[in-house]
Amino acid sequence: MVFKSLINVVSLHFSRICDLHCPFCYRARGGLKEERPRQFFLDLIPVIKKLAPQIALGGGEPLLDLHFVKKMANTCKRNQLTFNFTTNGKKFSEMSDDEIFHLLLDVQMVSISFDYFKWGKEPHKYAKIIQRIKHITAERRVSTEDTPFQIGTNLLLDRSMLKNQGLPFLHIILWLFHKVHIDRIFVLHPKYGKFLDVLSIKPIFLALTNQYPHFYIDDSLKKILEEGYKNWQHPCHFGKSFLSIDEQGMVYGCSFDNDPLFTLNQPKDLLKITRIQVEERYECPYIPQCS
Numbered sequence: 001m002v003f004k005s006l007i008n009v010v011s012l013h014f015s016r017i018c019d020l021h022c023p024f025c026y027r028a029r030g031g032l033k034e035e036r037p038r039q040f041f042l043d044l045i046p047v048i049k050k051l052a053p054q055i056a057l058g059g060g061e062p063l064l065d066l067h068f069v070k071k072m073a074n075t076c077k078r079n080q081l082t083f084n085f086t087t088n089g090k091k092f093s094e095m096s097d098d099e100i101f102h103l104l105l106d107v108q109m110v111s112i113s114f115d116y117f118k119w120g121k122e123p124h125k126y127a128k129i130i131q132r133i134k135h136i137t138a139e140r141r142v143s144t145e146d147t148p149f150q151i152g153t154n155l156l157l158d159r160s161m162l163k164n165q166g167l168p169f170l171h172i173i174l175w176l177f178h179k180v181h182i183d184r185i186f187v188l189h190p191k192y193g194k195f196l197d198v199l200s201i202k203p204i205f206l207a208l209t210n211q212y213p214h215f216y217i218d219d220s221l222k223k224i225l226e227e228g229y230k231n232w233q234h235p236c237h238f239g240k241s242f243l244s245i246d247e248q249g250m251v252y253g254c255s256f257d258n259d260p261l262f263t264l265n266q267p268k269d270l271l272k273i274t275r276i277q278v279e280e281r282y283e284c285p286y287i288p289q290c291s
Helices: 038-048 066-080 088-094 097-104 123-140 157-177 199-209 219-229 267-274
Strands: 011-013 054-058 084-087 109-115 149-158 184-188 215-217 242-245 250-252
Touching: 011 038, 038 066, 038 267, 054 066, 054 097, 066 097, 088 123, 097 123, 109 123, 109 184, 123 149, 149 157, 157 199, 199 215, 199 219, 215 219, 219 250
Parallel strands: 011 054, 011 242, 054 084, 084 109, 109 149, 149 184, 184 215
Antiparallel strands: 242 250
């Protein structure tokens, strides 16, 4: 398959350094690696502009380098690119209102991860952080229809959420939308680990999709709910609508891959993606199958 279509988003994982040690973190596999200078990722922005309308920054933990996140957001704004980043959110509790405001000034969306390891025992603290950010941005930031600021939740599925026909999962979604007032929810299927029978609660996913326009699921979960765990009729987004670039400048068609499509020696090398061929995937190699 020759790469022709527009990429929807380029994900930049500029570092593996994090302040948490989540047991399911795929980025922690292999340990820390040498990082490209921060300027390398800033220089990628005008090149990415030729390929995609959006940059998603990840880590590691982006909030460990506030200066870089602000610079990325401002450079994306000047290049008319949408910019968002994903965080575990813990550092927000250590930041002043001014620091949070200036950090998010040029950011279109911040996605704060929610899972049993980070917030399972203290969901009230998660809600408090969301409410505080909303208060700060509502008072000081000017949002327009063209550049609204939103807060998203990256919700990682686990076995406990599937118990009792998925009622715990449903309750979490309703709590996030109606009590925490999250703008967008992104449900993520865990990779590696044990098999999850998500098809057993497919009716809940269908109901939530119909009820909430800002309820989203990741590509692998979407493929499973539509076509099962393997032998898909249509391929996933590997190497098509999504690209991932790691801290060493290696380019992947999927964030979970270990084998890069190619390595960037300089930012303009990213344009090679328009000429590269990738093998389409009709099942996810990182999701455990039912035994």
